[in-house]
Amino acid sequence: MNTRHLLIALALAATSGAVLAQNVSDQARNVQGKTRAQVIEELKQARADGTLTVGDYDYPRLPAFVSTKTRAQVIEELKVANAQGLVNVGDAYYPKLPEFVSTKSRAQVQAELVEYQKNPDPQGLYRGY
Template identity: 45%
Template structure:
C-alpha cells in the first residue's frame, strides 16, 4: 500500500469513527427528537420572541410592563415637550419660540410688498428676472 493510500484510509477511518461516536453520544443522551417535536419547539420559541425572523425585527424589543395609565403617560409627554426635554428632529432644531406680533396679516404683507419693491428683499432664482410684487387681495 502506498503512502497516499494509507493516509486516505486513516482519514476515512477517523471520519467514520467520529460520526459513530457523535451518533452514539446523541443516542445515549436521548437528544434525538422527532420532526414534530423540533417544529413544536421552533413555533414556541417564535411565539416567545426568542427567534429572529428577519433583520427588520432586530433587535427584538420585548413588551415592558407599565404601572401607568395611557392618560398619565400622555400627560408626562406633554409636560416633557413643554419643558424642552423631548428629542427634536433636525427640521425643528433649534426650536424658536413664536414671536408675539401686534400686526395683522394684512399689515405684514403690506410691509413685505414695500420692502420687495424698495429692493430690500433678496430675490431667489425663482423670482428672476426681478418683478414687482403685487399686493395680495
C-alpha cells in the same frame, strides 16, 4: 529515481487517506445526536413559544413592552415637556441647542465693532477668526 519518489508519494497518500476515513467513521459512530423526531418536536415547540426567528426582521428578539404608567401620567409628562421646550417638532429644532448667553458687555461688543471697522478683514470670516 523520480519514479521511485512518485510511487512512495502515492503509497503515502493512499495510506493517509484510509487512516483519515477510518477516523471519521469512528467519530460518527461515537457521536450520539438527536433523532429526527426529537429535532422536529423542538422545532414545533420553538414555533409555539415564539422563540423561532426567521431572517433578520425580528432579531434580536425583544421582550414584549409592558407599560408601567397610565395614559393620564403620559399625557401629563408630555404637557410638562412641551412647556419646558423639550419636545422637538420636525428637523428644524433638532438638536436642541442651549440658549445663547453672552459673556461680553455691550460696551465690549461695540469696541470690537469699532476696531473691526478700522481694520476690516473680509477673509477672517471664512477662516473662522
